[in-house]
């Protein structure tokens with residue numbers, strides 16, 4: 001094994017340590033007299049023993065084998081990989097925030113409570129909802145909380161036994177149906193029509209006594225605005241169901257149209273998408289859940305209220321679904337979103353939305369000659385190409401993705417949504433310059449031309465990464481999920 | 488206007504021309520007119536970076552943070568020392584501005600780090616397989632409860648000890664209610680899980696049982712003894728652990744646990760008013776295909792180079808959709824990375840030292856407080872870094888007096904356990920000095 005590929009465990013040598021701890025001022029005290037033998041570890045955990053410099057070099061080397069928004073273009077559809085402003089990072093690290101304990105008396109953390117309160121107000125204004133809980137840790141947990149609210153509301157209305165179905169479009173993100181199942185709902189899938197929108201005829205057939213609600217994102221995962229949204233809302237509401245808005249795609253409509261005005265009853269936001277907080281390599285995110293005034297009593301505990309000049313936590317909400325996560329959510333992420341909103345203001349948000357839409361439509365127009373575009377219309381923040389033409393030439397969507405790596409571009413989202421063959425889902429976001437977009441177009445078009453002349457180039461990609469294409473099938477067949485000392 | 492938008496007006500016009508339209512409003516022409524906003528959103532005006540910093544600083548200054556206080560507050564979130572290296576590494580933007588490593592070859596750094604993380608969690612917990620993190624300790628316990636019902640199909644009861652952190656119990660309750668599961672709480676006996684009651688309630692209807700060790704009061708539960716009735720009933724034994732304690736205490740996997748979960752904040756993550764932190768989740772090998780969340784595996788490229796990928800993905804929502812093992816998508820990767828760096832710095836000896844120093848200092852504090860006339864230990868069993876004391880003094884006055892002297896006292900147990908109306912829970916980490924402890928004791932004595 002070459003040295004640069006070593007795991008931290010393989011760099012371990014007995015006796016090394018990477019940090020200094022305080023002196024033991026109680027060296028006469030014996031652990032064995034404090035904790036009975038049967039509770040003590042028999043065998044030390046195999047944690048590595050490495051010096052501080054080696055730890056720093058190890059993880060710095062790993063960072064070099066990684067790629068973030070700061071490294072380059074990252075048009076990962078549905079994930080809104082916009083630039084993460086640095087001032088937000090600085091603010092989140094002010095010790096006045098980061099060194100506070102969630103159980104501190106409320107009078108000691110008025111700044112935190114004020115931030116939570118004001119952030120909620122801002123989200124209410126942006127979405128047109130009645131109230132928000134900032135507790136859910138990510139979009140999927142916001143969905144879970146939202147569906148719990150639907151369930152609780154049905155129970156209170158005495159119709160929970162009858163209303164057991166949640167309708168989800170076939171273009172929906174996987175978390176939507178997965179969340180519905182966790183809350184005990186049955187998932188009914190509604191198909192998209194030839195325009196890429198919810199098929200109203202089919203929806204009418206699906207909706208009935210059993211309908212508890214529908215989960216939609218608008219614009220949908222094809223990047224298309226559901227033009228019939230008011231009709232959909234009417235159909236669902238008439239059947240006694242509720243409308244759930246997956247806010248992953250809010251970015252292009254900020255300041256233009258609000259989910260609350262579209263007829264949605266419940267929504268989650270992904271602060272790590274729309275509000276510029278970093279994705280962290282997979283998290284932490286934040287998924288506030290918002291509802292209409294009527295449903296506010298079900299929100300997770302606690303909410304923040306303002307009493308004259310003091311901010312207080314309100315836990316006295318008997319109809320609440322309870323807690324979905326400990327304390328007040330991913331507070332550090334909430335700080336960053338708040339700070340972003342200070343920078344943006346109303347005007348900045350609207351400009352961000354417009355530029356996101358401009359950029360997506362620009363790329364769509366530039367790419368639709370070389371690639372199939374199944375839904376050729378005005379899009380919002382993203383659009384979905386199909387690589388089926390290239391596939392016929394022997395170059396799959398996966399190959400295209402790997403070939404993009406050679407150009408140091410992060411590939412778009414591939415093979416999602418499921419309703420497009422060889423889907424390539426492109427979301428440039430508003431923080432990319434025209435130069436970056438033009439470069440992407442050049443590279444994508446080159447890859448497509450190569451598919452005709454030299455398909456092997458893509459099939460064997462990537463060519464200049466730290467590893468070649470990795471065998472995922474073998475990884476799943478005989479899983480190696482940890483390092484072993486004897487390895 | 489915020490500086491994160493690179494276009495000039497010229498760029499915008501050029502792009503419009505290329506698209507073949509005249510104005511941006513045409514791009515919104517598919518939205519029904521009656522819902523298009525007529526007015527601007529009522530938000531603040533755009534602030535300059537300097538003003539943002541001023542405003543954020545002003546807000547943060549309205550808090551009393553723990554750089555000004557000596558803290559003995561724990562109850563699930565702890566004031567352990569975080570070496571400087573941790574923040575420097577997780578502030579590298581190749582890490583924090585990335586997302587889930589969908590494209591393995593350009594994400595080897597993160598994938599390897601999480602593979603190392605999984606190994607560390609596996610070592611600490613004594614179970615073979617760990618995932619890449621879940622949201623927090625509380626939701627980890629709730630996910631474990633749900634997982635036990637997928638292992639034990641047709642069983643609808645979850646049993647949880649009242650000595651489990653109340654924040655976790657609340658989240659478990661919410662998840663169980665949503666999934667139509669019956670939740671039964673086992674009462675306390677001298678601050679620990681009542682063994683007899685546990686044995687009485689666990690039966691063929693029980694899918695899983697959740698025990699925390701050290702428990703919420705810092706007390707050590709007898710995991711192997713508790714496991715007996717659980718195993719006998721065929722229920723899944725879920726334990727929640729403090730990962731720092733696992734540097735000293737026996738790995739729960741060696742004491743019968745089938746699933747070990749926990750709150751990972753103590754491993755290199757600031758207290759952050761409760762988040763972001765992370766939950767860890769480890770299981771016995773036979774359950775690996777039921778895990779929630781991401782899992783990283785080792786594999787090779789065509790030339791035989793070692794590499795890492797996300798694996799066992801057929802469990803997950805993006806493939807399995809309505810039949811996924813969980814809905815989790817984004818997790819707490821950066822917090823797990825912080826833990827990986829932390830554990831690499833400390834190593835096996837360092838983590839043990841942190842655990843031992845905390846234990847000793849907690850016991851020293853307890854011994855001193857016990858000698859005060861108006862205080863006594865609430866419970867009698869062996870404990871780790873946290874313990875409950877009951878006092879005849881007024882708790883509010885006591886805490887206020889501590890604050891005035893820049894000390895942060897313990898957690899008022901009455902809030903969650905009405906029967907413990909005179910008790911507070913004190914946590915002592917390796918950061919506390921003997922001098923600070925003695926000062927605390929003298930303040931406790933001095934308060935009227």
Ligand SMILES: Cc1ncc(COP(=O)(O)O)c(C=O)c1O
Pocket residue numbers: 078079138139140141173175176217221246248249270285286287815816817
């Ligand atoms: C459309 C959509 N819905 C829901 C989610 C889930 O959000 P999270 O990853 O924050 O849980 C995502 C994120 O990838 C998404 O793109």
